[in-house]
Amino acid sequence: MSIRIQIYDVVKRGIDIFGAxxxxxxxSPVIGAVxxxxxxxxxxxxxxxxxxxxxxxxxxTLYKFRSMLDVDETKNLVNDxxxxxxxxxxxRSTSVDELPSLLNVLRGDMSLVGPRPLLVSYLQRYTPEQSRRHEVRPGxxxxxxxxxxxxxxxxxxFRFDVEYVDSCSFFLDVQIIVKTCFAVLRRQGITQADHVTTAKFGEENDA
Incomplete structure (x- = not known):
């Protein structure tokens, strides 16, 4: 990681604390109502x-609003x-379920902007290059x-995640936040074909 990015990392933490x-x-009224x-x-x-x-x-420990019913085989509630x-x-489509993750940002587990935190089970599946996504806080x-x-x-x-690691800056973060707002309003990219969200890492190669 370059010195420039290391310096910005300190500044970014302050922005995260203030923003979260x-x-x-x-x-808080929205969070309480939801x-x-x-x-x-x-x-x-x-x-x-x-x-x-x-x-x-x-x-x-990641915090989100619950969006699924409990698994109940008697009611055929097994699959996502x-x-x-x-x-x-x-x-999910409005990303309101992500609001509790602001607690993670405040605690320092996450940042407002960064690679999304994925499943622990994926750690052993990454290539060395893909693993570089963990050089910064998840977002x-x-x-x-x-x-x-x-x-x-x-x-x-993963290619975009590593690209972010190599080029993160204040202006890039602002661009991502603004584009995120537009993407949420348009509800773009919510699901992958034939899945309620997206296939698990590795499944798409097995299909």
Whole structure:
């Protein structure tokens, strides 16, 4: 990582603290209202928690709003397609389910902008080049999200992630945040063909 990017990393952490703190305060009515609706429609717990690898592969607990029903074989609720309700689809398509992740940003697990934190099980599948995505903090949004989100292949996502690692800057982060807002409003790239979101890493090569 270049000295320029190392210096920006310090500045970026300050921006993350300010942005996440402000977001949690300003959006607290929205967060509270969504929590109540999630509790009423999907039950408890309201938050989805899952271990994810962060910077340098360090594991942290990711927070999101729950968007799926519990697995229940008696009701044929086994696959993601069956468990994801229409309400859950709205949460995901509007990215409202990501709001609790601001807590992760405030804690330093994540950044506002960076490669998306993926499953721990993927760590052993990355090539050395793809693993470079963990040289920076994972983000709530990132370069891959504004260049196709779930509609692009894993190879493309990882290429964009590494591109971000090599070129991250204040101006690039601002561009990504602005483009993310437009992508959310247009609900672009929410799903991959034949999947409710996207195929797991490795599955697309097995199909």
């Amino acid at each position: 703190g402000t977001g949690l305060v300003v959006l 929590a109540l609706v999630v509790r009423a429609k999907l039950g408890s717990p309201v938050l989805f928690k899952q271990d994810r690898p962060g910077r340098n592969g360090k594991i942290f 397609e069956d468990r994801l309700t229409s309400f859950g689809r709205v949460l 709530v949004t990132g370069l891959a999200q504004v260049r196709g989100r779930n509609a692009i292949s894993w190879d493309e996502k």
